[in-house]
Amino acid sequence: MADNIVGIIGGSGLGNALVEQLKNVSIEDIDTPFGKPSVPVSIGTLQGRQIAFINRHGNGHRFMPTNVPYRANIYALKKLGVTSVIASGAVGSLKEAIRPKDLVVVDQFIDKTTQRTSTFFDSTAAVHCAMSEPCCGSLRDAIIAASKNIQATTHPDGTYVCMEGPQFSTRAESLMHIAWGADLIGMTAMPEAKLAREAQMCYAMISLVSDYDCWRKHEPGVDAQDLLAEIIGNLTAATQNAIELIKAVLASDTPLCNDSCNCRKSLDLAVWTDKNAIHADKMNQLQVLFK
Numbered sequence: 070m071a072d073n074i075v076g077i078i079g080g081s082g083l084g085n086a087l088v089e090q091l092k093n094v095s096i097e098d099i100d101t102p103f104g105k106p107s108v109p110v111s112i113g114t115l116q117g118r119q120i121a122f123i124n125r126h127g128n129g130h131r132f133m134p135t136n137v138p139y140r141a142n143i144y145a146l147k148k149l150g151v152t153s154v155i156a157s158g159a160v161g162s163l164k165e166a167i168r169p170k171d172l173v174v175v176d177q178f179i180d181k182t183t184q185r186t187s188t189f190f191d192s193t194a195a196v197h198c199a200m201s202e203p204c205c206g207s208l209r210d211a212i213i214a215a216s217k218n219i220q221a222t223t224h225p226d227g228t229y230v231c232m233e234g235p236q237f238s239t240r241a242e243s244l245m246h247i248a249w250g251a252d253l254i255g256m257t258a259m260p261e262a263k264l265a266r267e268a269q270m271c272y273a274m275i276s277l278v279s280d281y282d283c284w285r286k287h288e289p290g291v292d293a294q295d296l297l298a299e300i301i302g303n304l305t306a307a308t309q310n311a312i313e314l315i316k317a318v319l320a321s322d323t324p325l326c327n328d329s330c331n332c333r334k335s336l337d338l339a340v341w342t343d344k345n346a347i348h349a350d351k352m353n354q355l356q357v358l359f360k
């Protein structure tokens with residue numbers, strides 16, 4: 070099956086800016102076994118494709134990263150028939166060459182979160198999905214190909230450290246992340262990417278670079294107010310770049326991915342618990358993930 074409806078999760082920056090671009094919008098208020106998603110899902114068309122959009126932080130940015138209902142968001146998109154998810158989020162750069170306003174098509178994550186449930190199956194079964202390649206290769210290729218048609222600098226790969234927050238890193242932590250070989254620091258890609266994998270959906274992340282993380286000392290004489298204004302300006306510019314990129318991806322004739330993708334078969338060998346030991350009612354609630 071081709072992607073009949075493409076899921077888009079907008080983070081800081083993209084939230085309402087993308088909804089304004091959708092045509093023929095309808096709002097779906099969806100319930101899931103994990104509660105309500107961050108917002109009712111906006112369904113509409115963009116570049117002729119059907120889109121299901123969720124603003125990750127909710128209206129008015131009400132959910133801090135720890136409290137985003139990641140499971141409900143992914144479950145809701147799956148329930149709507151979404152097979153590919155393009156997510157976005159603001160990040161700090163850990164590399165001089167990845168500049169504010171740039172976009173990065175992330176290929177790896179380091180999960181440092183500690184307070185989020187990272188599986189749909191915590192009360193059902195032991196389910197172990199492969200995560201060596203956490204993003205769909207085909208979906209990433211489609212985004213990288215489309216990036217040739219926009220002006221903004223788009224980096225074709227990058228390792229994203231997901232921290233718990235809500236505070237930003239200390240300088241020692243920032244330097245440690247650099248020593249790990251990471252490129253970006255953010256607070257929201259995890260457990261979202263893991264849950265998309267458990268939901269057998271293709272997932273890719275476009276990161277919007279708002280600033281250099283604190284490893285890089287600021288120019289002398291720049292005060293906090295100036296810095297904040299600069300970060301907001303960078304994020305606004307990166308958001309416009311991300312919208313251009315998403316539109317270019319959707320406008321392309323190339324399929325984003327297809328049902329032969331390993332992302333869409335991720336549960337085939339992942340359930341380790343004996344079928345007889347699984348509580349049938351609980352598993353029935355999760356059948357939507359197996360489709």
Ligand SMILES: [Zn+2]
Nearest residue numbers: 205271326330
């Ligand atoms: Zn795929």
